[in-house]
Amino acid sequence: MQRTNREAGFRAKEDRLKDQLVRGLAGDNVAYQVFLTELSAHLRAFLRKRLVRLPDEVEDLVQESLLAVHNQRHTYDPDQPLSAWVQAIARYKLVDLLRRRAAHEMLNDPLDEEMDIFSTADADAAEARRDLNKLLAGLPDQQRLPIVHTKLEGLSVTEAATLTGMSESAVKVGVHRGLKALAAKIRGVQ
């Protein structure tokens, strides 16, 4: 009985999140924000369970997965279970992180790891270590300005276009490419 209740709970949650995402994909930004917020809590729990020994990486990976979900949201097919789609992305990013770390550790002095002990404090755990603002600042202007104006300052595409002297389509392309470039910077490419 309990088990069926839990399953029903999962299904209800899946349906609700899926509904929010589908509305978001259709242009409802409020529903999309609710979706991302709820998703981030699930991602955090999912990744924390799998990164018990690397608690400092959890929040960075939550952010990286959210960015991946956003950049790749056009690959979601509403006929497909949302949990399968999200989990495949989170697992992919998790494996990518572990691979990156393994490569990094092979090249670096293992002493580094011991010194890390002192920089690990509980209060830090909820904060992302990697500052996306800094990565954002490193993007070229034609990508950075559209993101800053339309996504941080909340201007419309038209306003951002007038302000920067770019065309509206260049603003849209700049946002799209900039977020992709941000994901690439996180991966350590470029």
Next chain:
Amino acid sequence: MKTDDLISMLATGAGAISAPSATRRYTAAIAWGAAGAALLMITILQVRHDLAQAALLPMFWVKVGFVASLASGSLFAALRLSRPGAKLDWVPVAIAGPVFGMWAIAAFTFFDADPLERSKLFFGETWKTCPLLIAMLSAPVFVTVLRVMKELAPTRLRLAGFAAGLLSGAVAAVVYCLHCPELGAPFVGFWYLLGMLIPASIGAFFGESFLRW
């Protein structure tokens, strides 16, 4: 940046999604790649001079049917592997089906033939160059298909690379049919397949670096 700030940044002005569907992206990639392969074939190899007569033979169409069905099977695989969490249950059937079908025809032709003719059926005239030429012709499709795949979201990179390579090999083989003088089923079942497996292996081997996103 805090996670909540990132979320509001991503959601602000996100708008409706207007990206073309995966099927349309792949169709365009295959069309461009196939045009490139055709151009290569015409300039380097030339169309076989007796194509009109060859097109009257059933075996010509068996050959084209084999590579074309393998192309659609591997396109199906590529589409599935480009989407996180998609089910792969029919993918092995879509790829193995055409291969086993061709092998059945090849085995029948082979054992039905006079023993003295068998080696000719298997080696034909061009076994030394056929796989390499198919691999060469696959290059344009390989490039366009990998670019599309990377824009989507493959999560099993080796398998995805394999599917992309096989797709490019199969499209190249369709183009190669317009040049190739061979009509032996055992030849097609082995040397054509080998040619298509060259880009597929390259894709599987380098998938993790080519397709990382």
